Amino acid sequence: MMAPPQESWNGELLGYVVTWQEAGGAAGRNTSAALTAPGWGAAHAQLAALRAHTHYSVAVRAFNAVGAGPPSTPLTATTLEGAPEASPERVRCEPLSAQSIRVWWEPPPPALRGGVLLGYEVLYETVDELESQVETRRSGGMETILQALQRAANYSIAVRARTAAGTGPASEPVYCVTHEDIPGAPMDIKAAANSEDTVIVSWLAPLQKNGKIKHYTIYSRPQRTGQHSQMMVLHKDEEDEYQVEVRGLQEHQVYEFWVTAATASGEGEMSAIVARKPNARGKLI
Template structure:
């Protein structure tokens, strides 16, 4: 069919039949071509422009399709979870016709890593951390996953939005243990990139002493020194001597010197202290009873 050249640009615009995302970085648009009356002359090409919604018009990118038989096209290299304005128009030798415009949103992508993961507080069995949301969320963040690992063991904690704040306390940890903590954001369908690993060591726990001087005690951490306390059997003054712990954990010994000959020295322990306290209380109660009886 022969088409005459015209001095008028197309009067009609392609009718957009469908526009949808095909991934987090691509969309496809489909249109209906112009009729001969709307074209007003020889077909030159389809002109497709696209830009992020809200961006300046001069930031739009352009594609040209010279085959009149093509009625759909895919656009790649877009940003995840972003709205785009896509326009389609036809050009003949006289110029461009009016455009049809549609808004399309790309699919959700992989969230960037949470930012500024830091430690707020550490105890012997807990670690409190905080973080900031990803700079590019690439979707609707539904929550965060916190991974804490030591050796070959890793535990994951899921936190779903809404959250009062982006901080969390990890509990039931082992005292004086090295841990590695990472945080990820997640959307409905995607788990985000992992934050930089945060190294943290739980505090040492307090020793659990027995009342017997000869018994052992349980302690998590490194023992730096012992405190040996003693007094004469009938004396009130208590002497305390710090003793450095053996670096390899061997049995410790300490020689008490400058003691008075013929005097019994009593090492203090929890049972002895408790006994003294009870005896004092009993004596005071006896005095009170005697005063009331009189």
């Protein structure tokens, strides 16, 4: 600030009043303020608590014991950019497949963007795992598709906006579950002779269930033939170990056995194949 000519003081100059307001501020919102810089020799004042990336109109008036004089010609100045002060709005999601989710949103309110929005960051992680890791995907628009996700998994998804000055707060999370898929192969299949015409087949649930297991199918066939028989066993919740007795086999004939699991999406991968004769009693192999 530069002091007015002394002949215009009309008495002892006591200081200055600095007033400012947002240029084009929204109606009904308090966008103006003032501060006093005491002393006729005051040359500057710092305006605080301003909005980032906002145009302000600033004027100065000198005052003496009688009152304040006329304001100076207003100057317009713009604050630097800052990080967004608000999160994106109306974040939504929908599963597209067993490994992909579509996410879309709307930008933060204009007055709270902090500057020019350069894009967004989508933060996502699985909900059901004890030690899940937050993944980040950047998007230049207001929609993205998350890919290579876990099958039949519940995901927590949030979005935050970013400017050149940094990222803003994340939105409240939304949740989406990827679609089920066919399961992986049952594990650790074994077969043991139980009598001259029965074999006990045992196995463990798939490591990759990819949804809710509905049932298992046990296949058997004489070795080196293409014809097979099958039987079904329902899945039991909280149970991962299974065994079933395959009956009606021919004594001294070597049989091959394998197992598949199924979800609502269909039958999954087959297990390893094991072979056993009905009359060859012994431990599981």
